[in-house]
Amino acid sequence: MIKWASKTARFKILNTVNSWQERSFCKKFTNIFYGDLAKITVKQYILSKISGIKIIEYDEMRIDNFEYPDHGWDLKAGDFEIEVKSSQEKKFDIQPQEIYDKRRLIINENNMHSHFSDAYVQVFFTQKTPGFFGNENLDLSFLIKHLQQINM
Numbered sequence: 001m002i003k004w005a006s007k008t009a010r011f012k013i014l015n016t017v018n019s020w021q022e023r024s025f026c027k028k029f030t031n032i033f034y035g036d037l038a039k040i041t042v043k044q045y046i047l048s049k050i051s052g053i054k055i056i057e058y059d060e061m062r063i064d065n066f067e068y069p070d071h072g073w074d075l076k077a078g079d080f081e082i083e084v085k086s087s088q089e090k091k092f093d094i095q096p097q098e099i100y101d102k103r104r105l106i107i108n109e110n111n112m113h114s115h116f117s118d119a120y121v122q123v124f125f126t127q128k129t130p131g132f133f134g135n136e137n138l139d140l141s142f143l144i145k146h147l148q149q150i151n152m
Helices: 002-015 025-049 096-102 140-145
Strands: 075-077 080-088 119-127
Touching: 002 025, 025 075, 025 080, 025 119
Parallel strands: 080 119
Antiparallel strands: 075 080
């Protein structure tokens, strides 16, 4: 899953715009990477829970080399569209209940990312190492070296 997320992030970064914030190359990469890792994780979870279900991942069927915006869904089961969001929790050693109580689902309304899916799923990544998500100017080699420290 990490290899696929890294591969798609490397392709997408070349065509991803800064919509609501300026991002460094590395921050853009990490945003895309964690979004793709979240999507793959949700896909694998659904496949493990519902036997015989077929899930289409939009990025697997793309033929545009990630040059154009997607169609507004990440996963599809039949006609059922699923949008997957991700968040990197900056607070070290946060408890799941605190995330549940204090965070909210990201739904992009009234902007260039605005679209509606049948379901929204948000994956929160937490950190084992203090400051891992806090440094927005991470060196890519540092990021690759520490990917195994991701919790979900």
